[in-house]
Amino acid sequence: xxxxxxxxxxxxxxxxxxxxxxxxxxxxxxxxxxxxxxxxxxxxxxxxxxxxxxxxxxxxxxxxxxxxxxxxxxxxxxxxxxxxxxxxxxxxxxxxxxxxxxxxxxxxxxxxxxxxxxxxxxxxxxxxxxxxxxxxxxxxxxxxxxxxxxxxxxxxxxxxxxxxxxxxxxxxxxxxxxxxxxxxxxxxxxxxxxxxxxxxxxxxxxxxxxxxxxxxxxxxxxxxxxxxxxxxxxxxxxxxxxxxxxxxxxxxxxxxxxxxxxxxxxxxxxxxxxxxxxxxxxxxxxxxxxxxxxxxxxxxxxxxxxxxxxxxxxxxxxxxxxxxxxxxxxxxxxxxxxxxxxxxxxxxxxxxxxxxxxxxxxxxxxxxxxxxxxxxxxxxxxxxxxxxxxxxxxxxxxxxxxxxxxxxxxxxxxxxxxxxxxxxxxxxxxxxxxxxxxxxxxxxxxxxxxxxxxxxxxxxxxxxxxxxxxxxxxxxxxxxxxxxxxxxxxxxxxxxxxxxxxxxxxxxxxxxxxxxxxxxxxxxxxxxxxxxxxxxxxxxxxxxxxxxxxxxxxxxxxxxxxxxxxxxxxxxxxxxxxxxxxxxxxxxxxxxxxxxxxxxxxxxxxxxxxxxxxxxxxxxxxxxxxxxxxxxxxx
Amino acid sequence: xxxxxxxxxxxxxxxxxxxxxxxxxxxxxxxxxxxxxxxxxxxxxxxxxxxxxxxxxxxxxxxxxxxxxxxxxxxxxxxxxxxxxxxxxxxxxxxxxxxxxxxxxxxxxxxxxxxxxxxxxxxxxxxxxxxxxxxxxxxxxxxxxxxxxxxxxxxxxxxxxxxxxxxxxxxxxxxxxxxxxxxxxxxxxxxxxxxxxxxxxxxxxxxxxxxxxxxxxxxxxxxxxxxxxxxxxxxxxxxxxxxxxxxxxxxxxxxxxxxxxxxxxxxxxxxxxxxxxxxxxxxxxxxxxxxxxxxxxxxxxxxxxxxxxxxxxxxxx
Numbered sequence: 001x002x003x004x005x006x007x008x009x010x011x012x013x014x015x016x017x018x019x020x021x022x023x024x025x026x027x028x029x030x031x032x033x034x035x036x037x038x039x040x041x042x043x044x045x046x047x048x049x050x051x052x053x054x055x056x057x058x059x060x061x062x063x064x065x066x067x068x069x070x071x072x073x074x075x076x077x078x079x080x081x082x083x084x085x086x087x088x089x090x091x092x093x094x095x096x097x098x099x100x101x102x103x104x105x106x107x108x109x110x111x112x113x114x115x116x117x118x119x120x121x122x123x124x125x126x127x128x129x130x131x132x133x134x135x136x137x138x139x140x141x142x143x144x145x146x147x148x149x150x151x152x153x154x155x156x157x158x159x160x161x162x163x164x165x166x167x168x169x170x171x172x173x174x175x176x177x178x179x180x181x182x183x184x185x186x187x188x189x190x191x192x193x194x195x196x197x198x199x200x201x202x203x204x205x206x207x208x209x210x211x212x213x214x215x216x217x218x219x220x221x222x223x224x225x226x227x228x229x230x231x232x233x234x235x236x237x238x239x240x241x242x243x244x245x246x247x248x249x250x251x252x253x254x255x256x257x258x259x260x261x262x263x264x265x266x267x268x269x270x271x272x273x274x275x276x277x278x279x280x281x282x283x284x285x286x287x288x289x290x291x292x293x294x295x296x297x298x299x300x301x302x303x304x305x306x307x308x309x310x311x312x313x314x315x316x317x318x319x320x321x322x323x324x325x326x327x328x329x330x331x332x333x334x335x336x337x338x339x340x341x342x343x344x345x346x347x348x349x350x351x352x353x354x355x356x357x358x359x360x361x362x363x364x365x366x367x368x369x370x371x372x373x374x375x376x377x378x379x380x381x382x383x384x385x386x387x388x389x390x391x392x393x394x395x396x397x398x399x400x401x402x403x404x405x406x407x408x409x410x411x412x413x414x415x416x417x418x419x420x421x422x423x424x425x426x427x428x429x430x431x432x433x434x435x436x437x438x439x440x441x442x443x444x445x446x447x448x449x450x451x452x453x454x455x456x457x458x459x460x461x462x463x464x465x466x467x468x469x470x471x472x473x474x475x476x477x478x479x480x481x482x483x484x485x486x487x488x489x490x491x492x493x494x495x496x497x498x499x500x501x502x503x504x505x506x507x508x509x510x511x512x513x514x515x516x517x518x519x520x521x522x523x524x525x526x527x528x529x530x531x532x533x534x535x536x537x538x539x540x541x542x543x544x545x546x547x548x549x550x551x552x553x554x555x556x557x558x559x560x561x562x563x564x565x566x567x568x569x570x571x572x573x574x575x576x577x578x579x580x581x582x583x584x585x586x587x588x589x590x591x592x593x594x595x596x597x598x599x600x601x602x603x604x605x606x607x608x609x610x611x612x613x614x615x616x617x618x619x620x621x622x623x624x625x626x627x628x629x630x631x632x633x634x635x
Numbered sequence: 636x637x638x639x640x641x642x643x644x645x646x647x648x649x650x651x652x653x654x655x656x657x658x659x660x661x662x663x664x665x666x667x668x669x670x671x672x673x674x675x676x677x678x679x680x681x682x683x684x685x686x687x688x689x690x691x692x693x694x695x696x697x698x699x700x701x702x703x704x705x706x707x708x709x710x711x712x713x714x715x716x717x718x719x720x721x722x723x724x725x726x727x728x729x730x731x732x733x734x735x736x737x738x739x740x741x742x743x744x745x746x747x748x749x750x751x752x753x754x755x756x757x758x759x760x761x762x763x764x765x766x767x768x769x770x771x772x773x774x775x776x777x778x779x780x781x782x783x784x785x786x787x788x789x790x791x792x793x794x795x796x797x798x799x800x801x802x803x804x805x806x807x808x809x810x811x812x813x814x815x816x817x818x819x820x821x822x823x824x825x826x827x828x829x830x831x832x833x834x835x836x837x838x839x840x841x842x843x844x845x846x847x848x849x850x851x852x853x854x855x856x857x858x859x860x861x862x863x864x865x866x867x868x869x870x871x872x873x874x875x876x877x878x879x880x881x882x883x884x885x886x887x888x889x890x891x892x893x894x895x896x897x898x899x900x901x902x903x904x905x906x907x908x909x910x911x912x913x914x915x916x917x918x919x920x921x922x923x924x925x926x927x928x929x930x931x932x933x934x935x936x937x938x939x940x941x942x943x944x945x946x947x948x949x950x951x952x
Contacts, residue, residue: 260931287929303728325715326718419950457690
């Protein structure tokens, strides 16, 4: 069965059983110790759902260690898959169903507010019979605690059931769970079989068959586990879609942009961009350079760019710190460069696997001196791909580094997106080796725009020495006051010129109202979902999402002026109002809010946290309601 | 007629480069600075090899010697302190057609940029790396460098440098995939030129340590060696430059050296009195990183698009 019509995956309910309950969306989690294959099961589940025509958002639950101790609270490893009838843009609120391979890992997720009263927990029951007394005791205690929290815990003898079909339950249980979930949520079993064949293609037919048997067995077992089934009717697929995460989208964007060189150093959560490129890049004539350190990575990329092959470097917060000096050089010497920053929790080593939007100001202002550069932030996985293509063109047109800020949420979130129609003009133009025009200097700034053509080695007559020292338009080192003032002005002017080409951003919702929620980056889906819920309740709230952070999109002050209050929602630190010693005057606020206050001279508030989790739409909705209520109290 | 071949024709190269074509303005080093000798030697090599200036790139870090690119009339990259090598490798990575010269100092290469030094040697990309070793931080005014002799009085060690100096050639010969290590002195133009020619000819990263006088801060460090050629040991034979007889006669100490023998090279590199000059080591067979980084160079747009669609297919549902 390969039909893509709506409802194709839903099989008729068996006689004597309750019919599947139709739901608009459904969130499942699989949590386990690291290495139990939960992520592979969830990714496959997500891919099957996407192929059925459902909206999907998949996010990995990643512990910081590769192999944390088994059954540890902080070691929860797994995956969350939100499946909807419509497009799904974020990780969602509390899960409807969770499969837990031990009870300890659930504690970590409960702390992260992943569940609600009524969430069905299918919990591996083998721990009740564990030879270790403390394990049995912990398990029993957890059952009591979880039920007290309102979780609908069902003990399931998963391993025992799996043992009847698996050669090795340690590696087979995940596929068994996949089959079970396919039954419970009416996923198309044939598609699941196809997907399993695809996932294990490299391992040969025997492995494929074994895993397909496990899925079938799990599917059959699902009937015994839960009387209730859920059906999430898919929509008809009208466009060719791709299923991928943000880092894979960045990698494809690099290839689609015609970039030939990515220089990087391993750093979580940015590294997987290079993993994908390392295997695929050769197919489009490109190369990944794994440098000896973060500094060398950007230096190598700048060297390649200087020689005419605009390169890309990919890193995360600690890497940005190390690359700072070279980033300043690229600005000063006007070297095009695509700089992808996949943000994680900070400061310092921080929360390597968790989401944060804490590097906005570091990207904008983290280099000594004035370093104007273009900073853009994709808000969706689709934009991760397209923005790289844009970034290379901007870098070359404006002769400056372009920073692309994503975060761990986009990096690991998986979603179906329309397959792009790639065009030849996305690719980099051929290397210009024609003789340089006589009389044109290396930095022949147009005094109005700051723009200048760039000589590339090999161009006869264009010889110049790129320097990080203050220099004249002839690229000559200059210490006089006028030269430095002019150079800084020319580099800054380019941003103003680029800003003129931008359009004011679109408000989501009405153009005026009581509250405007402003965000940037990966929070788009959650914010708009929360705003939509509030609007459905009749609240006068709208959302605005910024893609360009430097320069900012025009018209912001005018848009803000039409709302009684403006608040940013961000995943970075701000002092809680009313915290000890925190006053209106000394309160440290979130980063976009700081930027917008400076830019508009308006009283812009913020609501932010650094919990290391994607912000749930429900939490944003609650905050919107709280603020609107306070506002009503005032008037 | 007159014994001339009648099929003779005058071969006038389209372009002929003179020294002037490589001279990028007056150098602003101190009078008597050894850097000037190296600059002259490189300009001569460019002329003698007729390297098109537009195809030549001089890359440097920060320091006195790193001003080098400014005094060449070629493309140049005067970047960050310690970071000349990553930039130079990046330049070469997708542009194997460019000739790359790197100017770096003892602080730049052996201190702040030491990590890159190890790895650039291992990458072994085709370029000449000239270590201008004056045993001092000059531009920042007289601080101890990793090659400063123990006991040298500097602004950071006024009672004398605490530790024995690092030996750049011995260290380099310990790095994986090393393919060319030479040592020469700025005050012997014939040996300097001939050594740099050997370095230029070698396909791979040629590391040349040049003992370089700093008349302002370390004039005493090399003074004895300069006055007394018996403090130098001229390596001869094999890959070593052949000096003219007059120059060769000025070296009382000479030693035949097999530069293909790594163990011998390491022994020679450890020697200080007399100090060996010449090609210590050369292995033309070492793998070069550009053999990997240039894969796919020149792929047509049409082929790229085919490859791209293939990649998109892998994610398509």
